[in-house]
Amino acid sequence: MSGDHAHELPFWRKHIFSVDHKTIGVQYAITALLFMLVGLLMMLIMRWQLANPAQAIPGIGNLLGEANAPGGVVLPDFYNQLGAMHGTIMIFLGVVPLAVGGFGNYVMPLQIGAPDMAFPKLNMMSYWVYFVGGVIMLASFWVTGGAAQSGWTSYPPLANIASFGQTIWLIGMIFLITSSLLGSVNFIVTILHLRVEGLTFARLPFFVWAQFITSFLLLLAFPPLEVAGILQLADRVLHTSFFMPSGLVISGEVLDIAGGGNPLLYQHLFWFLAHPEVYVLILPAFGIVTEIIACNTRKPIYGYKTMVNATIFLGFMSFLVWAHHMYLVGMSTKMSMFFQITTMIISIPSVILLTSLLLSLWGGAIRYNTPMLFALAFLPMFAIGGLTGLPLGLAGADIHLHDTYYVIGHFHYVVAPGTIFALFAGIYFWFPKVTGRVMNETLGKIHFFFSLICINGVFMPMFMQGLAGVSRRLWDPTQYAHAQPTQPLNVFILYAAIGLGLAQIPFIINFFWSAFKGKQVDNNPWQATTLEWIAPSPPPHGNFSKVPSVYRGPYEYSVPGQSDDFWLQSDEGKK
Amino acid sequence: MSEAVIKHIADPHPVTGVTNSKLGIWCFIASEVMLFGGLFSTYILLRTGAGADWPIGSDLLNVPLATLNTMILITSSITMVMAWASLTINKFGAYKKYMTLTVLLGVAFLIVKSFEYGMKFEHHIYPSKNNFYAIYFVMTGLHVLHVIGGLVVNLYLLLPGSKLWHKAPEQFMGRIEAAGLYWHFVDLVWIFLFPTLYLL
Numbered sequence: 136m137s138g139d140h141a142h143e144l145p146f147w148r149k150h151i152f153s154v155d156h157k158t159i160g161v162q163y164a165i166t167a168l169l170f171m172l173v174g175l176l177m178m179l180i181m182r183w184q185l186a187n188p189a190q191a192i193p194g195i196g197n198l199l200g201e202a203n204a205p206g207g208v209v210l211p212d213f214y215n216q217l218g219a220m221h222g223t224i225m226i227f228l229g230v231v232p233l234a235v236g237g238f239g240n241y242v243m244p245l246q247i248g249a250p251d252m253a254f255p256k257l258n259m260m261s262y263w264v265y266f267v268g269g270v271i272m273l274a275s276f277w278v279t280g281g282a283a284q285s286g287w288t289s290y291p292p293l294a295n296i297a298s299f300g301q302t303i304w305l306i307g308m309i310f311l312i313t314s315s316l317l318g319s320v321n322f323i324v325t326i327l328h329l330r331v332e333g334l335t336f337a338r339l340p341f342f343v344w345a346q347f348i349t350s351f352l353l354l355l356a357f358p359p360l361e362v363a364g365i366l367q368l369a370d371r372v373l374h375t376s377f378f379m380p381s382g383l384v385i386s387g388e389v390l391d392i393a394g395g396g397n398p399l400l401y402q403h404l405f406w407f408l409a410h411p412e413v414y415v416l417i418l419p420a421f422g423i424v425t426e427i428i429a430c431n432t433r434k435p436i437y438g439y440k441t442m443v444n445a446t447i448f449l450g451f452m453s454f455l456v457w458a459h460h461m462y463l464v465g466m467s468t469k470m471s472m473f474f475q476i477t478t479m480i481i482s483i484p485s486v487i488l489l490t491s492l493l494l495s496l497w498g499g500a501i502r503y504n505t506p507m508l509f510a511l512a513f514l515p516m517f518a519i520g521g522l523t524g525l526p527l528g529l530a531g532a533d534i535h536l537h538d539t540y541y542v543i544g545h546f547h548y549v550v551a552p553g554t555i556f557a558l559f560a561g562i563y564f565w566f567p568k569v570t571g572r573v574m575n576e577t578l579g580k581i582h583f584f585f586s587l588i589c590i591n592g593v594f595m596p597m598f599m600q601g602l603a604g605v606s607r608r609l610w611d612p613t614q615y616a617h618a619q620p621t622q623p624l625n626v627f628i629l630y631a632a633i634g635l636g637l638a639q640i641p642f643i644i645n646f647f648w649s650a651f652k653g654k655q656v657d658n659n660p661w662q663a664t665t666l667e668w669i670a671p672s673p674p675p676h677g678n679f680s681k682v683p684s685v686y687r688g689p690y691e692y693s694v695p696g697q698s699d700d701f702w703l704q705s706d707e708g709k710k
Numbered sequence: 711m712s713e714a715v716i717k718h719i720a721d722p723h724p725v726t727g728v729t730n731s732k733l734g735i736w737c738f739i740a741s742e743v744m745l746f747g748g749l750f751s752t753y754i755l756l757r758t759g760a761g762a763d764w765p766i767g768s769d770l771l772n773v774p775l776a777t778l779n780t781m782i783l784i785t786s787s788i789t790m791v792m793a794w795a796s797l798t799i800n801k802f803g804a805y806k807k808y809m810t811l812t813v814l815l816g817v818a819f820l821i822v823k824s825f826e827y828g829m830k831f832e833h834h835i836y837p838s839k840n841n842f843y844a845i846y847f848v849m850t851g852l853h854v855l856h857v858i859g860g861l862v863v864n865l866y867l868l869l870p871g872s873k874l875w876h877k878a879p880e881q882f883m884g885r886i887e888a889a890g891l892y893w894h895f896v897d898l899v900w901i902f903l904f905p906t907l908y909l910l
């Protein structure tokens with residue numbers, strides 16, 4: 136532990152309002168994990184409703200409140216609230232804060248040899264703004280009319296006329312966006328300015344590269360969403376008509392508004408953010424997986440430079456594909472042609488990243504520990520998710536698939552068994568750095584295998600449902616003749632989802648048990664090469680006892696002529 | 711020894727040539743460009759969608775007051791530069807004078823703006839009247855928020871924040887420069903807003 140402190144900070148400065156990037160990283164990670172648990176529970180409620188439409192949920196059904204689930208039966212409005220909030224929580228309060236706020240904050244400064252982030256106070260502020268945004272989001276369940284219920288995309292005009300919860304959602308989003316913006320400025324400055332001597336961009340661990348590009352995406356893509364949010368807020372609170380067309384009829388009456396607005400404008404602003412946002416979800420995952428694969432195959436990453444270039448290109452292209460989410464709004468064929476072409480182009484760098492990692496396995500002496508298992512599973516899972524994206528990117532196929540369960544299957548494969556598996560891999564991998572103890576391997580493997588089986592059980596059937604034409608956001612699919620043949624799959628998914636929930640129990644036990652009772656290890660238990668592993672575990676305030684210098688690239692494993700099979704970046708050695 | 715020493719707080723980075731805070735403020739401005747870029751795109755889309763129904767700004771808005779406000783903001787940008795320049799030649803008193811002027815001009819801008827808004831409200835003109843007023847109020851309103859933000863920062867640097875000058879003059883000058891960049895950006899936004907909303 137950090138015993139060399141002349142003055143100890145009081146508890147609240149050290150653990151609550153801390154400016155140390157490591158404490159903030161852990162705060163982010165734990166908050167995000169809790170939100171993800173909440174998101175998972177919401178999903179289970181929805182899954183029950185889909186498998187057993189309009190039947191009371193045994194046990195917890197009565198806890199949901201008379202207004203939401205009278206007699207334990209989820210009402211359609213409440214189902215919509217759960218849907219919208221599940222998406223919002225998972226993306227904006229779970230995965231991104233864990234991947235960027237958690238891992239980025241904790242690992243990135245260590246990997247570049249910095250004592251902290253460039254703006255520690257700003258860093259603390261990002262976390263607390265995020266926290267308040269999250270609390271606002273959750274609190275919206277208790278306002279009149281309940282939480283937002285127009286999907287995580289909040290399309291107007293529906294969202295404009297939704298109940299008060301939507302206003303709260305927008306305010307919450309403004310907090311979350313602000314937090315991301317502050318964070319991304321901090322990341323960019325830190326990576327550009329605080330690298331130690333010798334750590335050139337060509338020697339930067341891929342994880343840092345991924346965080347760097349991600350920060351640019353956050354910095355430049357979030358403001359247009361903020362615009363969308365502000366304008367929708369104006370529509371709702373000031374009764375403007377930015378997104379409201381003239382002559383809109385609701386419940387048989389023409390709405391008394393100025394009109395003249397354009398609902399499509401919202402979709403453009405939204406997807407201008409939200410497509411880059413999907414790369415915000417995936418790039419840090421690639422960063423984590425790359426570190427783990429290099430370390431556990433004991434060999435350099437295949438095509439590191441190509442991967443870096445692909446990532447830069449990906450970041451750039453991600454601003455040019457947004458309207459592939461909008462093929463069905465009636466855009467001209469020229470427009471749709473443009474976005475089909477850019478979408479096909481952007482899948483190339485994604486495939487490059489995946490292929491490089493796959494080829495990195497070739498001839499490696501692979502160590503199958505828990506982090507590596509999660510990292511290995513990430514590869515085919517992301518591949519399924521990415522490949523199913525291609526038909527969606529082609530307007531002809533998308534006419535059939537848009538807004539069906541196929542889309543749900545597609546993006547969940549990239550985000551859940553993709554990104555979330557990578558995040559689990561990262562937790563198992565860097566846990567010894569944060570606590571000085573490794574997580575239990577047996578529990579880890581139980582967690583891994585059950586999660587892998589169940590998560591595929593949850594998402595694979597969705598492709599079949601989607602191909603059969605079943606729409607997303609249905610409260611009771613059995614009301615549609617074409618959805619009835621695939622209804623048994625919903626029952627199957629429910630069991631798989633419950634299994635997935637149960638599979639997290641070994642993880643939760645492992646997490647807390649290992650933090651206090653796990654096996655103690657030295658600073659570099661995986662015998663990895665990057666700088667974070669020369670710092671003490673856990674690193675003290677200021678991170679390194681002596682500022683390191685860097686002499687070589689990040690993945691010098693099994694270098695011929697070296698006595699060890701790993702060569703630390705900070706090891707001067709002979710050339 | 712493990713006290714965190716963060717590099718490039720006062721000394722520029724050899725490659726980028728700027729300090730942390732200056733790089734940070736440039737990144738922040740980049741995101742602000744995207745914010746106002748989104749708003750200007752919205753304006754263009756709404757206007758092209760409305761066709762001939764869209765009013766001409768000068769028929770509805772108070773151009774003389776807005777011109778006055780343009781002058782005020784440009785002047786405040788100049789006094790902001792003078793404040794920074796005074797520090798470079800080590801004249802702390804002059805800095806205080808110019809910074810006070812900058813703050814006062816910012817306040818003057820807000821007062822003029824509130825007259826303008828007030829006159830609209832008197833005639834029962836609110837954002838909900840039509841999309842022209844909607845975008846007018848939202849864009850100028852967001853700009854006003856940015857002015858208020860700048861004022862708070864400048865006021866801080868004028869009063870309690872100026873103690874740093876005696877401890878770490880380089881770092882203090884860096885802060886003034888960063889605040890100045892932001893202030894010029896707010897000024898620049900207005901310079902785009904003025905013709906777009908009031909004249910065209």
Ligand code: HEM
Pocket residue numbers: 288413414416417459460478481482485520521522524525527528529533536537538542545546549550554
């Ligand atoms: C690799 C190539 C990819 C392609 C070609 C692709 C293509 C698409 C297309 C065309 C859609 C719109 C489908 C529709 O609404 O009809 C879509 C939806 C989506 N994709 Fe992908 N995608 C790819 C990768 C990813 C990745 C890496 C992620 C996230 C990590 C992701 C997340 C999403 C999400 C969240 C949606 C649904 C949004 C919604 O409507 O709620 N995609 N994808």
Ligand SMILES: [Cu+2]
Pocket residue numbers: 409410413456457459460
């Ligand atoms: Cu997309």
